[in-house]
Each structure stands twice: as structure tokens, then as C-alpha cells.
Amino acid sequence: RGTSKHTSSRPIASDPSPNSRSLRISRRDPPSSPSTASRSSQSISSRFAKASLDGAIDESSSLDLYDEDSEKLSESDSDEKANGRNLRRRSSRTVQSSAIPFRKAVGLRNLGNTCFMNSILQCLASTVPLLDYFESGLYRKHQKSRSNSMSDHFAVLIHHFIEGADASVYSPDKLKSSIARIAPRFLGYDQQDASEFLKFFLDGLHSQLNRVKKKPTYEAIEDSNDDTDEERSNRWWSNYVSREDSYLSELFCGQLRSEVTCLQCNKRSVAFDPFWDLSVPVPKSSNDLSLFDCLQAFSSSETLSGIDSYYCSHCKKHQSARKQISIYRFPQILVITIKRFETSRSGMSRRKLTTAVKFEHTGVDFSQFAAKTLDKLYDLYAVCNHSGVLSGGHYTADVKLSSQTWKHFSDTRSSPSSSSNLSFASAYVLFYERRS
Numbered sequence: 001r002g003t004s005k006h007t008s009s010r011p012i013a014s015d016p017s018p019n020s021r022s023l024r025i026s027r028r029d030p031p032s033s034p035s036t037a038s039r040s041s042q043s044i045s046s047r048f049a050k051a052s053l054d055g056a057i058d059e060s061s062s063l064d065l066y067d068e069d070s071e072k073l074s075e076s077d078s079d080e081k082a083n084g085r086n087l088r089r090r091s092s093r094t095v096q097s098s099a100i101p102f103r104k105a106v107g108l109r110n111l112g113n114t115c116f117m118n119s120i121l122q123c124l125a126s127t128v129p130l131l132d133y134f135e136s137g138l139y140r141k142h143q144k145s146r147s148n149s150m151s152d153h154f155a156v157l158i159h160h161f162i163e164g165a166d167a168s169v170y171s172p173d174k175l176k177s178s179i180a181r182i183a184p185r186f187l188g189y190d191q192q193d194a195s196e197f198l199k200f201f202l203d204g205l206h207s208q209l210n211r212v213k214k215k216p217t218y219e220a221i222e223d224s225n226d227d228t229d230e231e232r233s234n235r236w237w238s239n240y241v242s243r244e245d246s247y248l249s250e251l252f253c254g255q256l257r258s259e260v261t262c263l264q265c266n267k268r269s270v271a272f273d274p275f276w277d278l279s280v281p282v283p284k285s286s287n288d289l290s291l292f293d294c295l296q297a298f299s300s301s302e303t304l305s306g307i308d309s310y311y312c313s314h315c316k317k318h319q320s321a322r323k324q325i326s327i328y329r330f331p332q333i334l335v336i337t338i339k340r341f342e343t344s345r346s347g348m349s350r351r352k353l354t355t356a357v358k359f360e361h362t363g364v365d366f367s368q369f370a371a372k373t374l375d376k377l378y379d380l381y382a383v384c385n386h387s388g389v390l391s392g393g394h395y396t397a398d399v400k401l402s403s404q405t406w407k408h409f410s411d412t413r414s415s416p417s418s419s420s421n422l423s424f425a426s427a428y429v430l431f432y433e434r435r436s
Contacts, residue, residue: 103131103401106164107412109171112189115395115411117179120198121172122397122409123382123431125161127333133247134158142209142246150178151208169412179204194384194395195279195337195429202276206248215243229257229270229371233328236272244274252276255329257371260304262312264319272328277335277429281342282353291359291430294338295369299325326371334366334378334432341390352390356424364432376434383422384429398422 103126108118124130133139134155143151153175160170180187183200221239237255244253253274260269280294301324304310310321338357343350361380367373381400386393396410398417408417 103161104164104168105166105401105407105409105414106161107167107169107409107414109169109173110411111171111173111176113191114172114176114189116192116194116197117172117176117186118411119384119395119397119409120194120201120429121157121175122399123384123429124198124201125158126382126399126401127251127431127433129251129332130248131158131162135162139209139247142211144208144210149208150175150182150204153178154205167414182207191392193341194386195277198335198384198429199276202248202252206244206246209246209248211245212243218243229328232270233257233272237274237329240274249274249276251333252331252335254327254331254334257326257328259324260310261322262310262315262319263303263321265312265314267312267314269313277337278327279337279339281339282355282357285355289355289357291336291338291357292368294357295336295366299327299369327366327369328371330366330370330374330376330434332434334434336430336432338428338430340386340428350390352386352393354425357427358424359422359427359430361419361422363435378432378434380419380430380432382431383427384431385423385426386428387423387426395428 108121110118134151135158137155139151139155140146143149146152153172157170157172157175160168164170176186179201182204186192186197186200219239221236227235233255241249253276256273256275258271258273260271261267278295278298280291280298283289283293283297285293301322303320304323305320309318310323311317312319312321340353340355341350342353359380364378364380365374366378367375383398385396385398387396388394394410396408398406398408398421400406400419406417406419406421408415408421
């Protein structure tokens with residue numbers, strides 16, 4: 001679902017030996033005042049009260065702990081959506097708030113080359129609205145299956161992050177098995193790409209929790225030349241939401257505007273497509289690069305010619321064309337993948353880019369890449385990193401646990417981190433949240 005203008009090859013992650021890095025495990029201090037938190041830990045209605053945290057939770061039994069309260073949720077679709085919107089509003093971070101005052105520094109056991117999965121799960125476990133949705137049990141109202149599903153196992157993992165002890169370790173083996181049933185490529189213990197795993201994982205959760213019970217027959221979208229961008233965007237968006245509507249899509253899904261102009265007849269074609277993450281290229285430069293440079297390269301005009309030429313409906317044949325992309329709808333959670341792994345057009349060679357890409361983390365203004373006015377700022381709250389070479393390396397995560405506290409996670413190990421210590425050379429997937 002990520003949109004990219006360049007080909008890429010997936011990075012390979014191999015796991016370090018136990019002695020390859022020395023990370024000090026540290027316990028996080030609780031927030032000094034609940035009033036500064038975006039939500040206090042008491043704001044979550046835990047449905048796991050009967051579960052024991054003496055060691056690991058018995059996942060097979062905890063999967064049923066929501067049933068009683070789930071039946072009390074609103075019955076109508078409109079109520080469900082309203083609940084989702086209210087949940088999203090109250091759990092969004094504010095400028096002064098701490099990000100996750102209740103999330104503990106829980107490590108994840110490496111099951112064998114699964115650092116790619118662990119790093120992404122750490123980032124998702126720092127996404128406040130997502131935690132609230134699963135820990136509250138609201139997700140059960142939208143489940144298509146209640147039999148050992150991926151969404152259930154993810155809810156159990158979320159509960160461990162909230163109720164577990166700092167520096168404790170959780171094994172996501174059952175979650176991994178449930179993911180592999182949906183995406184067989186994750187069956188074994190091969191090295192994988194974290195960004196691709198994120199796409200598969202969010203898509204799997206979305207499919208299980210899609211509120212659309214029966215998808216309408218697909219019909220081609222017809223736009224009039226007299227339509228405004230707003231009218232076209234709304235039509236394309238409504239068409240998408242009529243088939244794909246979940247709390248996951250409410251959080252992560254945005255909309256791109258792409259305009260293609262035939263260089264022969266100047267006919268202009270505009271499309272509005274959904275995106276769940278942005279994959280941005282790393283421009284070749286001898287100067288320092290920023291994330292904005294990558295976004296500029298992503299949204300810059302490009303010429304379509306040769307094998308990439310555009311079929312013009314007016315000329316009735318393939319023609320050279322100019323294509324321009326901009327972001328029309330920004331999601332609440334903006335995920336940006338820096339394309340550090342690229343392959344040549346011939347497919348004969350590939351490499352990893354270790355270029356340092358500087359990125360801002362507080363009050364980020366993306367309005368210059370917006371197709372229409374954007375008056376909201378974004379804050380960084382999680383980063384998935386890749387260190388090492390293309391043929392082998394290791395994934396880690398830096399996540400924000402409070403307004404002043406960052407933690408670095410390397411599988412089971414955690415250590416103090418800070419926004420000033422984030423690695424510009426190894427940052428791979430960035431997670432931003434829009435301010436409310």
C-alpha cells in the first residue's frame with residue numbers, strides 16, 4: 001500500500017550474537033503528574049482483569065476475556081463509528097502531554113530472525129489510539145472471526161505492554177503464527193523487511209476488523225472536467241470507504257493526488273488514491289539531506305516515457321507524460337519509510353544507502369507537500385532502525401514512552417534513549433502523529 005516512484009529490494013535482517021551489543025536495561029520512572037498525560041492509565045477500560053501476570057498470560061484463555069463487555073458496546077454502525085471517533089479524539093497526544101504514560105518498557109523475545117517484527121511491534125505498541133482500541137475491547141465488536149485470530153493475539157500483546165513490568169520480556173510466538181496463517185511468507189524464520197511486514201500486518205488487522213460486511217460491486221469512478229478537486233477527492237474517498245472501513249484505516253489511511261499531463265495533447269488526468277504509508281526515495285546529494293528533501297523527491301514532477309509511457313485516452317495511444325504527486329488527505333498516524341534499499345532498473349545489482357537523513361521530531365509542518373491547506377502539526381513518537389549491511393543486519397526501535405522519555409529496544413533489551421540520540425543514518429520507518 002505504500003506509494004513509491006522507485007524500485008526497491010527488501011533489506012535483510014540477521015540477528016546479532018548476544019554479546020554483539022551491550023544495552024543497559026532500565027526501568028522507566030512514572031510520570032510526575034497524571035494531569036500532564038494524554039490519557040492516564042486509568043482511562044483505559046481494561047478487559048483483562050481476570051488475567052494473571054505472574055509470568056506470561058495464558059493467551060488461550062485470555063482471548064475470551066472481552067466477550068461480556070463486548071456485548072455492551074453500541075449496536076448500530078453509526079454508534080460504532082462515533083465510538084471510534086471519540087476514542088481517537090481522547091487518546092491523541094497533545095503538545096504538553098506525555099505520549100504513553102502507561103506503556104511499559106517490555107522487551108520482545110527473538111524467535112529466530114524476527115527482529116524485523118519486534119521493532120515494528122514496539123512502534124505500533126507506542127501508537128496511543130491503537131492501544132486504546134485494543135485494550136478497551138472495542139475491536140471485538142468489529143471482528144469477523146473470534147477463533148484464535150491475529151487481532152486477539154495482538155490484543156494480548158498490547159495488554160502485556162500496558163500491565164507488564166518494566167524490563168520484562170514477552171514472547172510473540174502465537175502472534176507470529178497467526179500472522180503466518182494470513183501471510184505464509186512469514187511462516188518460517190527467514191530474514192524479512194520490517195516495512196513490508198508492517199504493510200502485511202496492518203492489512204491483516206484491517207481485513208479482520210473491516211466494518212464493511214458486504215462490499216459493493218466495484219464501479220469505475222467517472223469524473224467530470226467541471227469537478228473541483230474537493231468533489232473528486234470526496235468521490236474517490238467515499239468509493240474507497242464503502243469497501244474498506246476500519247479503525248485501522250481511520251488512523252493510518254491518507255489520500256494522494258496524482259496528476260498526469262500528456263505532453264502531446266496536454267490532456268490532464270487526476271486521480272485520488274489511498275495510501276497507508278509513504279515510501280520516499282533518498283536523493284543523490286553531496287550535501288546533508290533532510291526528510292523534507294526525500295519528500296520533495298517523492299512529490300517532484302517526473303516524466304513518464306519509454307516502457308513507462310502513459311496511455312492517453314484522447315490520443316488513443318501511449319505518449320510521454322508528466323506526473324506530479326501531492327498529499328491530499330493526511331492521516332492521523334503518518335508512516336514514512338525512507339527507502340534505504342534499492343535495486344537497479346536492470347535488477348542486476350542492489351545496495352543499502354547509509355546516507356544520514358535528518359528529520360524533525362516536534363511540531364513538524366508538512367504543509368509544503370499538501371495539495372490543500374494543512375493546519376495541523378505532527379510529532380514523532382517511534383522510529384524503526386536498520387543497522388548493518390544489505391545481506392545482513394539488525395532491526396531496533398526507538399519509541400517515546402512519555403513527554404520526556406524515549407527508550408531504545410533491541411529485542412529483549414531496552415536502554416534509555418532521547419530524541420537527540422536518534423540515528424539519522426539508520427532510521428528506516430518513521431511514525432508521526434497529528435496533533436489534535
